Amino acid sequence: MMQKKGIYFVLICFWGSCAITSRVGTVENPEILNSPSFGYPISVSGSATAGKNYFYASAVISGSGYQIDLTNLTSNLDLFVFSDNAFSYGHLICSSRLAGTANDSCTVNGPAGSNPELFIMIDNYAGIDATYTLTVTQIN
Numbered sequence: 001m002m003q004k005k006g007i008y009f010v011l012i013c014f015w016g017s018c019a020i021t022s023r024v025g026t027v028e029n030p031e032i033l034n035s036p037s038f039g040y041p042i043s044v045s046g047s048a049t050a051g052k053n054y055f056y057a058s059a060v061i062s063g064s065g066y067q068i069d070l071t072n073l074t075s076n077l078d079l080f081v082f083s084d085n086a087f088s089y090g091h092l093i094c095s096s097r098l099a100g101t102a103n104d105s106c107t108v109n110g111p112a113g114s115n116p117e118l119f120i121m122i123d124n125y126a127g128i129d130a131t132y133t134l135t136v137t138q139i140n
Contacts, residue, residue, distance in 0.1 A: 027052070027054050027086075027087055030054035030055050030056050030085070030087075030119065030120075032055075032056055032057075032058055033055050033056065033057045033058075033120075033134075033136060040066075040136060040137055040138040041135055041136060041137040041138070042057070042135070042136050043133060043134065043135040043136075044133070044134050045072070045131065045132070045133045045134075046131065046132060046133075046134065047129065047130065047131045047132075048077060048122060048124040048129070048130050048131075048132065049124065049127065049129055050124055050125075050126075050127030051124060051127075052121050052122065052123050052124070053121070053122040053124075054087065054119070054120070054121055055119075055120040055121075055122075055134065056085065056117050056118065056119045056120065057117060057118040057120065057136045058117050060110040060111070060116045060117055060118050061110050061116070061138070062109075062110045062111065062112050062113060062116050063109055063110055063112075064109065064110045064138060064139075064140060065107060065108070065109055065110075065138070065139040065140040066107070066108055066109070066110060066118060066136060066137065066138055066139060067105065067106070067107050067135075067136070067137045067139050068081055068094075068105065068106045068107075068108070068118070068120060068134070068135070068136050069103060069104070069105045069133075069134070069135045069136075069137070070096070070103060070104040070105070070122060070132055070133075070134055071103045071132065071133045071135065072131065072132055072133040073100075073101040073102070073103065073104075073130060073131075073132050074101065074129075074130045074131045074132075075101065075124075075126065075128040075129065075130035076099060076100055076101065076126055076128070076130070077104070077122050077123065077124055077130050077132055078095065078096065078097040078098075078104060078122070078123040078125070079094075079095065079096045079097075079104035079105070079106055079120070079121075079122060079123075080092060080094070080095045080120070080121040080122075080123060081093050081094040081095070081106045081108055081118055081119070081120055081121075082118075082119040082120075082121070083111040083116075083118070083119070084119065085117070085119055087119055087121055093106075093108050093111070094106035094107070094108050107139070118136070120134065120136075122134065
């Protein structure tokens with residue numbers, strides 16, 4: 001079985017000081033963007049080579065609104081938001097595929113369920129190295 005690789009981030013906090021570390025991961029193990037104690041908004045900066053980067057936002061409230069922004073692009077990247085951890089297109093709830101370095105954005109409602117999460121994929125299908133900022137904000 002071929003594993004899909006992407007970049008993911010780990011938030012490390014010691015005594016009130018936090019740092020973001022990037023690592024290589026798989027679609028089967030996307031990196032968490034936040035935890036219930038951190039809340040929203042949460043923002044990470046990263047880089048993408050060919051392929052996809054995978055994240056998920058926990059502590060999502062069913063029915064509450066969330067804005068996911070992909071900004072500060074240095075090359076063309078696309079944003080996809082899913083309601084399931086398999087990142088399956090049958091559960092795609094929003095996508096933004098603007099050309100070039102235009103900011104991509106999705107506004108979604110938290111999925112139904114007892115422990116809803118949002119699953120975010122950044123696609124660098126062109127394979128040109130790029131940097132970006134990914135931000136998730138609760139809007140209501």
